[in-house]
Amino acid sequence: MKCYQVLYLKTCIFDNNFNNVLFLTTMEFILDKTKEINPFKEYDKVTWRSPSNIALIKYWGKKENQIPANPSLSFTLSESYTETCIVYQEKKEADKLSVQFMFEGEENLQFKQKIELFLNKITKYFPFLPKLHLAISSHNSFPHSAGIASSASSMSALALCLCSIEKKHFGTLISENEFFTKASYIARLGSGSASRSVFPYVASWGEIIENPISTDEYASVLPFEMHNNFKNFKDAVLIISKQVKKVSSTAGHGLMEGHPFAGQRFVLAKHNLKKLLLVLKSGNEDGFIEIVENEALTLHALMMSSNPGYILMHPNTVKAIEKIRDFRNKTGIKLCFTLDAGPNVHLLYSDNDCAEVEKFITDDLLQYCEDRFWIADRLGIGPVKIS
Numbered sequence: 405m406k407c408y409q410v411l412y413l414k415t416c417i418f419d420n421n422f423n424n425v426l427f428l429t430t431m432e433f434i435l436d437k438t439k440e441i442n443p444f445k446e447y448d449k450v451t452w453r454s455p456s457n458i459a460l461i462k463y464w465g466k467k468e469n470q471i472p473a474n475p476s477l478s479f480t481l482s483e484s485y486t487e488t489c490i491v492y493q494e495k496k497e498a499d500k501l502s503v504q505f506m507f508e509g510e511e512n513l514q515f516k517q518k519i520e521l522f523l524n525k526i527t528k529y530f531p532f533l534p535k536l537h538l539a540i541s542s543h544n545s546f547p548h549s550a551g552i553a554s555s556a557s558s559m560s561a562l563a564l565c566l567c568s569i570e571k572k573h574f575g576t577l578i579s580e581n582e583f584f585t586k587a588s589y590i591a592r593l594g595s596g597s598a599s600r601s602v603f604p605y606v607a608s609w610g611e612i613i614e615n616p617i618s619t620d621e622y623a624s625v626l627p628f629e630m631h632n633n634f635k636n637f638k639d640a641v642l643i644i645s646k647q648v649k650k651v652s653s654t655a656g657h658g659l660m661e662g663h664p665f666a667g668q669r670f671v672l673a674k675h676n677l678k679k680l681l682l683v684l685k686s687g688n689e690d691g692f693i694e695i696v697e698n699e700a701l702t703l704h705a706l707m708m709s710s711n712p713g714y715i716l717m718h719p720n721t722v723k724a725i726e727k728i729r730d731f732r733n734k735t736g737i738k739l740c741f742t743l744d745a746g747p748n749v750h751l752l753y754s755d756n757d758c759a760e761v762e763k764f765i766t767d768d769l770l771q772y773c774e775d776r777f778w779i780a781d782r783l784g785i786g787p788v789k790i791s
């Protein structure tokens with residue numbers, strides 16, 4: 405008995421020379437099963453640990469329903485993650501969500517409201533939600549006050565938990581591909597960048613001609629194996645400022661509407677992504693540095709030229725960037741920086757250069773970090789289900 409409905413439409417378009425095939429994919433992961441195969445017990449529990457990611461090609465600007473204005477690509481991290489546990493129980497009335505939310509061991513009303521809003525939005529995909537009482541508890545591996553956005557790790561962890569509940573009680577999402585694709589689809593509805601966090605090492609989100617399985621609706625792994633040069637990459641997250649950002653990413657995306665450079669930006673992002681895919685395949689480290697730093701500075705240039713314009717870099721962000729470029733020129737070590745939508749600097753380098761780079765961090769970069777705080781992260785294997 406197969407009661408899982410997947411609306412799957414695929415249209416195939418060839419370019420003039422029949423060289424490139426463009427797949428347009430629409431997928432809706434609606435569970436239309438009413439009776440569970442494995443009844444909800446008194447209490448049940450599911451826990452997922454899901455990592456954050458750092459975008460190399462930035463998602464900046466979106467359309468209705470969390471559809472990105474341009475494709476993006478990120479490295480999945482390892483040490484910066486959210487662990488979310490849902491204890492759930494069937495309740496008498498099945499007409500309304502019932503949620504309790506604890507963050508870092510304490511009730512958090514602000515986050516609870518955000519989560520309730522999100523769960524209401526996705527009840528269509530998980531129709532069993534109003535039948536349950538959900539006690540959700542969540543904590544991050546990085547300090548709450550580190551100025552690090554946690555929407556990618558937290559929304560992906562939550563989406564994974566919900567997919568696990570569906571799988572356990574309705575016998576759906578059996579294949580890994582189906583499971584992680586639905587998790588990415590749902591995570592995207594919570595926070596765009598979260599769609600990429602469910603995949604190991606490197607993931608892209610958004611339709612691109614170069615990847616026939618790509619779509620705006622969920623992320624996927626690359627259609628080739630990444631070159632060894634990048635597989636052991638580390639990410640030193642230099643916490644320049646722990647303050648909460650003045651302008652959220654969601655507000656920043658909104659300011660791309662009517663932005664004077666929006667059109668060119670979306671074309672440039674596609675172009676940079678196309679070049680980066682070649683670089684990731686060939687192992688060209690100089691090409692990597694050029695594209696990644698250009699994307700970081702372009703992101704902040706877009707913020708500065710928004711209306712109203714704003715600056716999220718801190719004077720120490722610029723000082724750290726200058727030091728990094730000087731160090732690269734002097735030593736020939738192929739390290740580079742990227743930035744998220746904030747003042748913190750992500751320093752990307754190969755594990756082979758770890759000794760020299762970590763000495764450089766301690767000697768020259770920590771002076772720019774608030775309380776000399778930094779996080780030693782690296783590319784990671786993606787989310788893990790905790791038994």
Ligand code: DP6
Binds near residue numbers: 459462470594597
């Ligand atoms: C600069 O995914 O946080 O980190 O979809 O509104 O939740 P929402 O935005 P969010 O934006 C991330 C912006 C970015 C670039 C990126 O991760 O691609």
